[in-house]
Amino acid sequence: MKYDHTAVQVSDIDASIEFYTTNLGLTLKSVEVSDSLHIKFAFLEINGSKFELIEDLRGNFKKPQLSAPFCPHFCFEVDDMDTAVKQLRDAGIELLSEPTACVAGEIFVYFKDPDNNVLEFIQWKD
Known part of the structure; x- marks a missing residue:
């Protein structure tokens, strides 16, 4: 077994792609829509590690609460x-x-x- 990727939910996948590629240097690998799951998802990569962004197209998104010790991160x-x-x-x-x-x-x-x-x-x- 090997670890493959981490995923986070976002409210606006295009804005998040811009944030992660511009500010953190990740490279966009793919963007897809799953009609059956009602999501749009993107895979980004940095130094061989994959990071997935997922937008719920039904608008079901709640921002995580911020509090120390800042887990998960x-x-x-x-x-x-x-x-x-x-x-x-x-x-x-x-x-x-x-x-x-x-x-x-x-x-x-x-x-x-x-x-x-x-x-x-x-x-x-x-």
């Missing part, structure tokens, strides 16, 4: 936290925490996508 490794945070701020993306250093040396920051799905950047200690 989806984490992306970055090489330079300062640069990554600056890019988020320059794009007007709301941070849910300031960059935080752990005792072991890694640094992390939480932020959200347009639908309140919690995302994390982490920079591991070299």
Whole structure:
């Protein structure tokens, strides 16, 4: 068995595709509609990992509630936290925490996508 992908529900798949490709560097692989399931879904990819966005075409969407410890969340490794945070701020993306250093040396920051799905950047200690 091997892990394949993660999926999140979104309210506007086109806006979410724009968010993830423009701000996080994911690549759009496919977009499809399932009439029987009443959904539109897209697969994106980054470094071989797949990420799925799903829009309920019946309008059944409720934004996730935001509260610490921000679980569940989806984490992306970055090489330079300062640069990554600056890019988020320059794009007007709301941070849910300031960059935080752990005792072991890694640094992390939480932020959200347009639908309140919690995302994390982490920079591991070299």
